[in-house]
Amino acid sequence: MKPVTIRPLQASDCMQQLTALLHAAYASLVEQGWNFTAADQSVETTRSRIAEGHTLVALQGERLVGTVSIRGPKRADETYIADAPPALYTEPGTAILSQLAVHPELRGQGLAERLMDAAEDWAQAQGFAQVALDTAIPAQALRCRYLRRGYVECGGVQWRGKTYPSVLMSKPLTPLEAA
Template sequence: MNDLTLRPLHADDSIEALTALLHAAYASLAAQGWNFTAVDQSAETTRERVATGQAFVVERAGVLVGTVTVAPPKPADGRYLSDPVPDCYTRPDTAILAQLAVHPGQRGLGLAERLMDIAEDWARGQGYAHIALDTAVPAEALRRRYERRGYETIGDVQWAGKTYRSVLMRKTLTAPPDRAVISREVSA
Protein backbone atom coordinates (compact mmCIF):
# COMPACT_ATOMS: atom_id res chain seq x y z
CA MET A 1 0.00 0.00 0.00
CA ASN A 2 2.70 2.47 -0.86
CA ASP A 3 0.35 4.40 -3.11
CA LEU A 4 -0.29 6.88 -0.28
CA THR A 5 1.48 10.23 -0.13
CA LEU A 6 1.59 12.46 2.97
CA ARG A 7 2.36 16.05 2.00
CA PRO A 8 1.53 19.70 2.66
CA LEU A 9 -1.70 20.98 1.16
CA HIS A 10 -0.89 22.62 -2.18
CA ALA A 11 -2.40 25.87 -3.45
CA ASP A 12 -3.90 23.99 -6.39
CA ASP A 13 -5.59 21.33 -4.20
CA SER A 14 -9.37 21.57 -4.26
CA ILE A 15 -10.81 23.17 -1.12
CA GLU A 16 -14.15 21.66 -2.12
CA ALA A 17 -12.61 18.17 -2.18
CA LEU A 18 -10.96 18.83 1.20
CA THR A 19 -14.32 19.98 2.59
CA ALA A 20 -16.02 16.84 1.22
CA LEU A 21 -13.34 14.72 2.92
CA LEU A 22 -14.00 16.48 6.23
CA HIS A 23 -17.76 15.92 5.87
CA ALA A 24 -17.25 12.19 5.13
CA ALA A 25 -14.78 11.72 7.97
CA TYR A 26 -16.93 13.51 10.55
CA ALA A 27 -20.25 11.90 9.49
CA SER A 28 -19.87 9.15 12.11
CA LEU A 29 -19.52 11.82 14.81
CA ALA A 30 -22.60 13.63 13.51
CA ALA A 31 -24.50 10.33 13.68
CA GLN A 32 -23.74 10.31 17.43
CA GLY A 33 -25.29 13.77 17.77
CA TRP A 34 -22.03 15.75 17.93
CA ASN A 35 -22.07 18.73 15.60
CA PHE A 36 -18.32 19.24 15.17
CA THR A 37 -17.60 22.20 12.88
CA ALA A 38 -16.17 19.90 10.21
CA VAL A 39 -19.46 17.96 10.01
CA ASP A 40 -20.99 20.53 7.70
CA GLN A 41 -18.62 23.46 7.35
CA SER A 42 -18.62 25.40 4.10
CA ALA A 43 -15.71 25.44 1.68
CA GLU A 44 -15.11 29.03 2.76
CA THR A 45 -14.73 27.92 6.41
CA THR A 46 -12.31 25.19 5.30
CA ARG A 47 -10.33 27.78 3.34
CA GLU A 48 -10.19 30.11 6.36
CA ARG A 49 -9.11 27.32 8.71
CA VAL A 50 -6.27 26.05 6.51
CA ALA A 51 -5.10 29.59 5.70
CA THR A 52 -4.23 30.28 9.34
CA GLY A 53 -1.50 27.65 9.54
CA GLN A 54 -0.25 24.59 7.71
CA ALA A 55 -2.55 21.87 6.42
CA PHE A 56 -1.27 18.43 5.51
CA VAL A 57 -3.05 15.83 3.42
CA VAL A 58 -2.80 12.15 2.60
CA GLU A 59 -3.40 11.48 -1.07
CA ARG A 60 -4.16 8.15 -2.74
CA ALA A 61 -4.28 7.97 -6.55
CA GLY A 62 -4.93 11.72 -6.76
CA VAL A 63 -7.74 11.68 -4.15
CA LEU A 64 -7.46 13.33 -0.72
CA VAL A 65 -8.13 10.69 1.95
CA GLY A 66 -6.76 12.34 5.11
CA THR A 67 -5.94 15.76 6.51
CA VAL A 68 -4.87 17.75 9.55
CA THR A 69 -4.27 21.44 10.13
CA VAL A 70 -1.81 22.91 12.62
CA ALA A 71 -1.76 26.64 13.29
CA PRO A 72 -0.03 29.27 15.37
CA PRO A 73 -1.70 30.61 18.52
CA LYS A 74 -4.71 32.90 18.22
CA PRO A 75 -4.63 36.55 19.29
CA ALA A 76 -5.73 36.88 22.93
CA ASP A 77 -8.38 39.41 21.96
CA GLY A 78 -9.51 37.43 18.92
CA ARG A 79 -12.13 34.81 18.14
CA TYR A 80 -11.91 31.13 17.26
CA LEU A 81 -14.79 29.94 15.10
CA SER A 82 -16.72 33.02 16.32
CA ASP A 83 -16.17 32.20 20.02
CA PRO A 84 -13.83 33.89 22.48
CA VAL A 85 -10.42 32.22 22.43
CA PRO A 86 -9.52 29.88 25.34
CA ASP A 87 -6.27 30.86 27.11
CA CYS A 88 -4.45 27.71 25.99
CA TYR A 89 -4.99 28.76 22.34
CA THR A 90 -3.33 32.15 22.89
CA ARG A 91 -0.06 31.05 24.50
CA PRO A 92 2.83 32.10 22.25
CA ASP A 93 4.57 28.73 22.81
CA THR A 94 1.56 26.64 21.75
CA ALA A 95 0.44 25.53 18.27
CA ILE A 96 -3.15 24.41 17.64
CA LEU A 97 -4.10 21.11 15.99
CA ALA A 98 -7.46 20.95 14.17
CA GLN A 99 -9.40 19.22 11.41
CA LEU A 100 -7.83 15.79 11.84
CA ALA A 101 -9.73 13.56 9.42
CA VAL A 102 -9.35 10.25 7.63
CA HIS A 103 -11.88 9.05 5.07
CA PRO A 104 -13.91 6.13 6.50
CA GLY A 105 -12.71 3.84 3.69
CA GLN A 106 -9.06 4.47 4.66
CA ARG A 107 -9.28 3.95 8.42
CA GLY A 108 -7.20 1.31 10.14
CA LEU A 109 -4.05 2.11 8.16
CA GLY A 110 -2.45 4.36 10.81
CA LEU A 111 -3.05 7.51 8.77
CA ALA A 112 -4.37 9.57 11.69
CA GLU A 113 -1.21 8.79 13.66
CA ARG A 114 0.98 9.78 10.72
CA LEU A 115 -0.98 13.00 10.26
CA MET A 116 -0.53 13.82 13.94
CA ASP A 117 3.18 13.00 13.66
CA ILE A 118 3.64 15.48 10.82
CA ALA A 119 1.56 18.17 12.59
CA GLU A 120 3.63 17.79 15.76
CA ASP A 121 6.85 17.81 13.71
CA TRP A 122 5.74 21.04 12.01
CA ALA A 123 4.99 22.64 15.39
CA ARG A 124 8.42 21.60 16.72
CA GLY A 125 10.07 22.94 13.59
CA GLN A 126 8.36 26.28 14.12
CA GLY A 127 9.75 26.42 17.68
CA TYR A 128 6.57 25.64 19.63
CA ALA A 129 6.98 23.92 22.99
CA HIS A 130 3.37 22.65 23.11
CA ILE A 131 0.51 21.68 20.84
CA ALA A 132 -3.14 21.94 21.90
CA LEU A 133 -6.48 20.68 20.61
CA ASP A 134 -10.07 20.25 21.66
CA THR A 135 -12.57 17.47 21.19
CA ALA A 136 -15.99 16.51 22.49
CA VAL A 137 -16.04 15.41 26.13
CA PRO A 138 -18.27 12.41 25.26
CA ALA A 139 -15.93 11.32 22.41
CA GLU A 140 -14.07 8.92 24.68
CA ALA A 141 -12.25 7.04 21.89
CA LEU A 142 -10.83 10.29 20.51
CA ARG A 143 -9.80 11.43 23.98
CA ARG A 144 -8.03 8.11 24.61
CA ARG A 145 -6.22 8.38 21.24
CA TYR A 146 -4.86 11.79 22.23
CA GLU A 147 -3.97 10.64 25.75
CA ARG A 148 -1.94 7.74 24.30
CA ARG A 149 0.04 10.33 22.34
CA GLY A 150 0.81 12.33 25.49
CA TYR A 151 -1.97 14.92 25.43
CA GLU A 152 -3.25 15.92 28.86
CA THR A 153 -6.57 17.50 29.76
CA ILE A 154 -6.05 21.11 30.79
CA GLY A 155 -9.63 22.42 30.84
CA ASP A 156 -12.90 22.50 29.03
CA VAL A 157 -15.04 24.88 27.03
CA GLN A 158 -18.59 25.13 25.74
CA TRP A 159 -18.40 26.41 22.17
CA ALA A 160 -21.46 28.35 21.03
CA GLY A 161 -24.00 26.21 19.21
CA LYS A 162 -22.31 22.88 19.95
CA THR A 163 -24.32 19.93 21.28
CA TYR A 164 -21.47 18.89 23.57
CA ARG A 165 -18.88 20.36 25.90
CA SER A 166 -15.27 20.22 24.66
CA VAL A 167 -12.21 19.09 26.55
CA LEU A 168 -9.04 21.14 25.96
CA MET A 169 -5.87 19.04 25.71
CA ARG A 170 -2.20 19.93 25.40
CA LYS A 171 1.01 18.01 24.75
CA THR A 172 4.55 19.10 25.53
CA LEU A 173 6.67 18.65 22.42
CA THR A 174 9.96 16.87 22.98
CA ALA A 175 12.97 16.58 20.68
CA PRO A 176 11.89 15.46 17.22
CA PRO A 177 12.20 11.81 16.28
CA ASP A 178 14.44 10.89 13.38
CA ARG A 179 12.03 11.09 10.42
CA ALA A 180 11.36 13.28 7.40
CA VAL A 181 9.10 16.19 8.29
CA ILE A 182 7.54 17.75 5.22
CA SER A 183 6.92 15.15 2.54
CA ARG A 184 7.21 11.43 2.51
CA GLU A 185 5.64 8.34 1.06
CA VAL A 186 3.41 6.53 3.51
CA SER A 187 3.08 2.79 3.44
CA ALA A 188 0.77 0.74 5.56
Protein backbone atom coordinates in the same frame (compact mmCIF):
# COMPACT_ATOMS: atom_id res chain seq x y z
CA MET B 1 -3.79 -0.87 -2.57
CA LYS B 2 -1.98 2.32 -3.53
CA PRO B 3 0.37 3.82 -0.94
CA VAL B 4 -0.65 6.99 0.89
CA THR B 5 1.63 10.01 0.81
CA ILE B 6 1.44 13.06 3.09
CA ARG B 7 2.40 16.52 1.90
CA PRO B 8 1.60 20.16 2.64
CA LEU B 9 -1.59 21.54 1.11
CA GLN B 10 -0.92 23.29 -2.19
CA ALA B 11 -2.72 26.24 -3.76
CA SER B 12 -3.83 23.94 -6.58
CA ASP B 13 -5.59 21.54 -4.17
CA CYS B 14 -9.38 21.63 -4.44
CA MET B 15 -11.13 23.20 -1.45
CA GLN B 16 -14.39 21.48 -2.39
CA GLN B 17 -12.66 18.08 -2.17
CA LEU B 18 -11.04 18.99 1.15
CA THR B 19 -14.40 20.10 2.54
CA ALA B 20 -16.11 16.92 1.24
CA LEU B 21 -13.40 14.83 2.95
CA LEU B 22 -14.05 16.63 6.25
CA HIS B 23 -17.80 16.03 5.90
CA ALA B 24 -17.27 12.30 5.18
CA ALA B 25 -14.77 11.85 8.01
CA TYR B 26 -16.95 13.59 10.61
CA ALA B 27 -20.27 12.00 9.53
CA SER B 28 -19.97 9.18 12.09
CA LEU B 29 -19.61 11.78 14.86
CA VAL B 30 -22.75 13.55 13.67
CA GLU B 31 -24.58 10.21 13.85
CA GLN B 32 -23.69 10.16 17.56
CA GLY B 33 -25.26 13.60 18.03
CA TRP B 34 -22.11 15.72 18.04
CA ASN B 35 -22.19 18.70 15.68
CA PHE B 36 -18.46 19.16 15.06
CA THR B 37 -17.85 22.22 12.86
CA ALA B 38 -16.00 20.18 10.22
CA ALA B 39 -19.04 17.93 9.77
CA ASP B 40 -20.96 20.46 7.72
CA GLN B 41 -18.76 23.52 7.29
CA SER B 42 -18.86 25.47 4.05
CA VAL B 43 -15.97 25.67 1.62
CA GLU B 44 -15.46 29.25 2.81
CA THR B 45 -15.17 28.07 6.43
CA THR B 46 -12.63 25.46 5.33
CA ARG B 47 -10.61 28.21 3.63
CA SER B 48 -10.84 30.41 6.70
CA ARG B 49 -9.80 27.64 9.11
CA ILE B 50 -6.68 26.76 7.10
CA ALA B 51 -5.67 30.32 6.21
CA GLU B 52 -3.62 30.99 9.34
CA GLY B 53 -1.63 27.81 9.55
CA HIS B 54 -0.11 24.77 7.97
CA THR B 55 -2.37 22.11 6.50
CA LEU B 56 -1.22 18.66 5.52
CA VAL B 57 -3.08 16.36 3.16
CA ALA B 58 -2.85 12.61 2.63
CA LEU B 59 -3.20 11.36 -0.91
CA GLN B 60 -3.74 7.87 -2.26
CA GLY B 61 -2.76 8.37 -5.85
CA GLU B 62 -4.64 11.57 -6.72
CA ARG B 63 -7.42 10.92 -4.18
CA LEU B 64 -7.55 13.07 -1.04
CA VAL B 65 -7.95 10.68 1.91
CA GLY B 66 -6.78 12.59 4.97
CA THR B 67 -5.92 15.98 6.38
CA VAL B 68 -4.86 17.86 9.51
CA SER B 69 -4.23 21.53 10.21
CA ILE B 70 -1.85 23.10 12.69
CA ARG B 71 -1.10 26.72 13.45
CA GLY B 72 0.44 28.99 16.01
CA PRO B 73 -1.42 30.61 18.90
CA LYS B 74 -4.40 32.83 18.35
CA ARG B 75 -4.38 36.47 19.32
CA ALA B 76 -6.59 37.17 22.35
CA ASP B 77 -8.86 39.33 20.15
CA GLU B 78 -9.13 36.70 17.41
CA THR B 79 -12.13 34.39 17.21
CA TYR B 80 -11.98 30.62 17.09
CA ILE B 81 -14.72 29.83 14.62
CA ALA B 82 -17.33 32.08 16.34
CA ASP B 83 -16.00 32.23 19.91
CA ALA B 84 -13.20 33.91 21.80
CA PRO B 85 -10.32 31.44 22.08
CA PRO B 86 -9.62 29.74 25.40
CA ALA B 87 -6.48 30.98 27.17
CA LEU B 88 -4.61 27.80 26.16
CA TYR B 89 -5.00 28.76 22.49
CA THR B 90 -3.44 32.19 23.04
CA GLU B 91 -0.39 31.06 25.03
CA PRO B 92 2.90 31.89 23.29
CA GLY B 93 4.64 28.74 22.12
CA THR B 94 1.39 26.87 21.56
CA ALA B 95 0.51 25.23 18.25
CA ILE B 96 -3.17 24.40 17.72
CA LEU B 97 -4.09 21.15 15.98
CA SER B 98 -7.46 20.92 14.23
CA GLN B 99 -9.45 19.30 11.45
CA LEU B 100 -7.85 15.87 11.74
CA ALA B 101 -9.73 13.75 9.23
CA VAL B 102 -9.32 10.36 7.57
CA HIS B 103 -11.70 9.07 4.93
CA PRO B 104 -13.87 6.31 6.46
CA GLU B 105 -12.58 3.75 3.94
CA LEU B 106 -9.01 4.15 5.26
CA ARG B 107 -9.67 4.12 9.00
CA GLY B 108 -7.76 1.65 11.14
CA GLN B 109 -4.62 1.79 8.99
CA GLY B 110 -2.61 4.27 11.06
CA LEU B 111 -3.17 7.25 8.79
CA ALA B 112 -4.44 9.53 11.57
CA GLU B 113 -1.29 8.74 13.56
CA ARG B 114 0.89 9.57 10.54
CA LEU B 115 -0.94 12.86 10.05
CA MET B 116 -0.56 13.77 13.72
CA ASP B 117 3.14 12.81 13.63
CA ALA B 118 3.64 15.12 10.64
CA ALA B 119 1.73 17.99 12.29
CA GLU B 120 3.64 17.61 15.57
CA ASP B 121 6.94 17.42 13.67
CA TRP B 122 6.06 20.67 11.87
CA ALA B 123 5.22 22.36 15.19
CA GLN B 124 8.46 21.15 16.74
CA ALA B 125 10.48 22.39 13.74
CA GLN B 126 8.80 25.81 14.09
CA GLY B 127 9.95 25.98 17.72
CA PHE B 128 6.58 25.55 19.42
CA ALA B 129 6.72 24.29 23.01
CA GLN B 130 3.40 22.43 22.96
CA VAL B 131 0.52 21.30 20.78
CA ALA B 132 -3.04 21.91 21.93
CA LEU B 133 -6.38 20.65 20.69
CA ASP B 134 -9.96 20.20 21.77
CA THR B 135 -12.49 17.46 21.26
CA ALA B 136 -15.93 16.51 22.51
CA ILE B 137 -15.93 15.19 26.07
CA PRO B 138 -18.32 12.36 25.11
CA ALA B 139 -16.03 11.29 22.20
CA GLN B 140 -14.23 8.73 24.35
CA ALA B 141 -12.34 7.06 21.46
CA LEU B 142 -10.89 10.39 20.32
CA ARG B 143 -9.92 11.36 23.86
CA CYS B 144 -8.19 7.99 24.32
CA ARG B 145 -6.31 8.42 21.03
CA TYR B 146 -4.89 11.73 22.21
CA LEU B 147 -4.10 10.44 25.70
CA ARG B 148 -2.12 7.54 24.14
CA ARG B 149 -0.12 10.11 22.19
CA GLY B 150 0.91 11.94 25.36
CA TYR B 151 -1.74 14.65 25.48
CA VAL B 152 -3.14 15.58 28.88
CA GLU B 153 -6.49 17.07 29.68
CA CYS B 154 -6.01 20.63 30.86
CA GLY B 155 -9.37 22.35 30.82
CA GLY B 156 -12.72 22.56 29.18
CA VAL B 157 -14.81 24.80 27.00
CA GLN B 158 -18.39 24.99 25.80
CA TRP B 159 -18.29 26.27 22.24
CA ARG B 160 -21.31 28.31 21.21
CA GLY B 161 -23.91 26.23 19.39
CA LYS B 162 -22.27 22.86 20.09
CA THR B 163 -24.29 19.93 21.43
CA TYR B 164 -21.44 18.80 23.68
CA PRO B 165 -18.84 20.26 26.04
CA SER B 166 -15.22 20.02 24.88
CA VAL B 167 -12.06 19.04 26.69
CA LEU B 168 -8.86 20.99 26.06
CA MET B 169 -5.73 18.86 25.75
CA SER B 170 -2.05 19.66 25.33
CA LYS B 171 1.21 17.84 24.73
CA PRO B 172 4.68 19.25 25.39
CA LEU B 173 7.17 19.11 22.53
CA THR B 174 10.86 18.44 22.98
CA PRO B 175 12.98 21.27 21.53
CA LEU B 176 14.89 20.08 18.47
CA GLU B 177 18.28 20.81 20.04
CA ALA B 178 17.34 18.51 22.96
CA ALA B 179 15.94 15.77 20.75
